[in-house]
Amino acid sequence: xxxxxxxxPPGLAALHAAAAAAGLTVSASASWPQTGADGExxxxxxxxxxxxxxxxxxxxARALRGRARPQGPGNVTAIVMVTALGDVTSAVRVxxxxxxxxxxxxxxxxxxxxxxxxxxxxxxxxLTGPVVCVSGIRAGLDVAALLIEDADADEALVVCIDLAVTxxxxxxxxxxxxxxPADRERHRTG
Amino acid sequence: MADALAAAPAPAAxxxxxxxxxxxxxxxxxxxxxxxxxxxxVLSGQPAFAPVQRFDVSARRVRxxxxxxxxxxxxxxxxxxxxxxxxxxxxxxxxRGRTPLFLAIHGDPAIARAPDAAKLGLGPxxxxxAVANGCGLGEQDIRCYTSACVAASTAIGDAASMIARGHADxxxxxxxxxxxxxxxxxxDAGRVLADDGQVRPFSAGRRGLLLGDGVGAVVVESLQAxxxxxxxxLARLAGWGRTxxxxxxxxxHPEGRGMARxxxxxxxxxxxxxxxxxxxxxxxxxxxxxxPAETNALRLALGDAAADVPVxxxxxxxxxxxxxxxxxxxxxxxxxxxNGMLPVNAGFLGPDxxxxxxxxxxxxxxxxAEFSMSLNAALGGANxxxxxxxx
Numbered sequence: 001x002x003x004x005x006x007x008x009p010p011g012l013a014a015l016h017a018a019a020a021a022a023g024l025t026v027s028a029s030a031s032w033p034q035t036g037a038d039g040e041x042x043x044x045x046x047x048x049x050x051x052x053x054x055x056x057x058x059x060x061a062r063a064l065r066g067r068a069r070p071q072g073p074g075n076v077t078a079i080v081m082v083t084a085l086g087d088v089t090s091a092v093r094v095x096x097x098x099x100x101x102x103x104x105x106x107x108x109x110x111x112x113x114x115x116x117x118x119x120x121x122x123x124x125x126x127l128t129g130p131v132v133c134v135s136g137i138r139a140g141l142d143v144a145a146l147l148i149e150d151a152d153a154d155e156a157l158v159v160c161i162d163l164a165v166t167x168x169x170x171x172x173x174x175x176x177x178x179x180x181p182a183d184r185e186r187h188r189t190g
Numbered sequence: 191m192a193d194a195l196a197a198a199p200a201p202a203a204x205x206x207x208x209x210x211x212x213x214x215x216x217x218x219x220x221x222x223x224x225x226x227x228x229x230x231x232v233l234s235g236q237p238a239f240a241p242v243q244r245f246d247v248s249a250r251r252v253r254x255x256x257x258x259x260x261x262x263x264x265x266x267x268x269x270x271x272x273x274x275x276x277x278x279x280x281x282x283x284x285x286r287g288r289t290p291l292f293l294a295i296h297g298d299p300a301i302a303r304a305p306d307a308a309k310l311g312l313g314p315x316x317x318x319x320a321v322a323n324g325c326g327l328g329e330q331d332i333r334c335y336t337s338a339c340v341a342a343s344t345a346i347g348d349a350a351s352m353i354a355r356g357h358a359d360x361x362x363x364x365x366x367x368x369x370x371x372x373x374x375x376x377x378d379a380g381r382v383l384a385d386d387g388q389v390r391p392f393s394a395g396r397r398g399l400l401l402g403d404g405v406g407a408v409v410v411e412s413l414q415a416x417x418x419x420x421x422x423x424l425a426r427l428a429g430w431g432r433t434x435x436x437x438x439x440x441x442x443h444p445e446g447r448g449m450a451r452x453x454x455x456x457x458x459x460x461x462x463x464x465x466x467x468x469x470x471x472x473x474x475x476x477x478x479x480x481x482p483a484e485t486n487a488l489r490l491a492l493g494d495a496a497a498d499v500p501v502x503x504x505x506x507x508x509x510x511x512x513x514x515x516x517x518x519x520x521x522x523x524x525x526x527x528x529n530g531m532l533p534v535n536a537g538f539l540g541p542d543x544x545x546x547x548x549x550x551x552x553x554x555x556x557x558x559a560e561f562s563m564s565l566n567a568a569l570g571g572a573n574x575x576x577x578x579x580x581x
Contacts, residue, residue, distance in 0.1 A: 046439070078434070092302050094375065104378075108379065109379050116569050117439070123437065131340075135336065136333065
């Protein structure tokens with residue numbers, strides 16, 4: 001197995017281009033860091049010791065707040081998370097506790113999979129579509145397009161995130177809200 | 191929150207027009223390697239749980255799991271299963287080279303203890319590339335699913351959807367989880383493991399889940415492509431549904447609304463009514479909240495048929511295989527229906543009024559199930575339903 005030079009998520013421009021290539025229309029987007037003011041990731045109640053879930057929640061909220069149109073009660077939004085390594089900080093903390101013979105916090109159980117923060121997002125923003133986590137932005141956008149094509153969702157929130165694992169790097173995330181090709185006209189006129 | 195879901199009209203699930211089949215399968219679990227070991231183990235009705243020997247559990251509240259002997263290696267086991275599924279499907283080297291791999295996995299088990307610089311190469315994608323390389327599958331379009339206990343079933347649903355729409359002719363979907371110290375510690379800390387050493391789905395006195403080794407692989411293919419190479423299908427992959435609850439970060443919707451929508455979508459895509467289902471391999475985790483929610487989901491989606499269709503959760507036999515559950519349990523469902531013998535819902539102590547279903551109890555049930563369903567659910571309110579039909 002070879003080591004990639006970087007696992008950082010794509011920037012917003014690349015994400016928009018990839019979405020267009022997948023036949024998707026971007027209705028809102030956000031990233032972290034977005035400005036120089038993006039220093040400490042805001043804490044998220046119930047999630048500890050790692051920036052993974054708080055950062056995912058923060059960048060998703062930024063994109064969702066930028067929605068271009070109000071959502072009707074029947075609107076179904078899928079959550080598609082894209083990450084190369086997942087919550088590697090939590091994994092390292094758990095391994096260290098296990099190796100030291102220490103007990104693990106029950107909160108770490110829930111955040112050991114990306115689904116928990118997706119569940120938080122689903123409740124907070126009433127995203128009633130499927131929850132998926134894959135590696136690779138192309139896979140994430142293909143999954144989003146397929147869910148929309150199959151009428152399992154009207155739109156998809158695609159959140160790309162990876163934490164820094166080497167010194168000098170930093171935690172990065174980007175989120176886009178996408179609809180299918182059939183919605184393009186509705187966006188232009190609505 | 192339930193009101194918001196109730197107000198949302200359930201859109202009719204769409205699918206492409208292509209027929210989708212499964213032409214190959216392979217598995218490994220505590221009962222041994224191979225689908226024969228899995229089926230005979232499950233039909234024995236004897237749970238595979240035993241005290242964990244693989245790592246130190248002396249500090250844990252619960253000390254049981256269903257494990258294979260020794261220290262199996264995840265990459266070796268998943269590669270072997272994927273290769274065996276390809277052999278089972280009769281795929282040539284050229285066929286394999288054109289077939290992508292969808293892999294359901296928590297991650298590379300080595301990543302948490304690797305030096306920082308090495309971590310970059312220990313994500314699921316390099317792991318999947320090594321699997322693909324090891325069994326001659328194409329390294330193009332590899333995809334990894336890491337969405338917990340619905341990872342493999344979501345991958346299978348996506349593969350079926352792509353094939354039905356003509357986006358792909360064939361996909362190998364594999365999943366793997368081997369019980370290890372870190373997830374065991376997490377589940378123990380979360381107090382979701384059964385401290386009596388048995389999983390008792392839908393039963394009074396159920397005390398939780400237990401982890402189990404699970405590795406599985408299936409070749410999902412268009413009927414047209416299978417016919418072109420004269421490969422006999424093991425089963426039709428007739429319908430699929432994936433939904434989210436939007437109810438709670440880690441608890442299922444108590445009325446089972448999200449799972450009910452997944453069941454309905456899968457039935458719609460299969461083009462069958464609830465009464466056509468002859469068997470349901472339930473998610474049936476054996477935990478306090480999840481089993482009643484699933485029961486309610488089945489009542490909501492199936493109506494009167496929920497009282498009749500035989501149901502069992504084979505997690506009470508082979509254990510909870512996390513990201514691999516969906517593929518292992520689909521194989522059980524598919525092969526049980528082919529054999530005309532439905533596995534028992536082991537560990538049952540007595541009825542629980544919140545979990546009234548037609549459970550298969552005491553011994554396997556001889557039955558013809560033209561259509562069967564495999565259900566999975568995960569943290570975050572994620573649900574999947576897969577409908578398989580006899581070929």
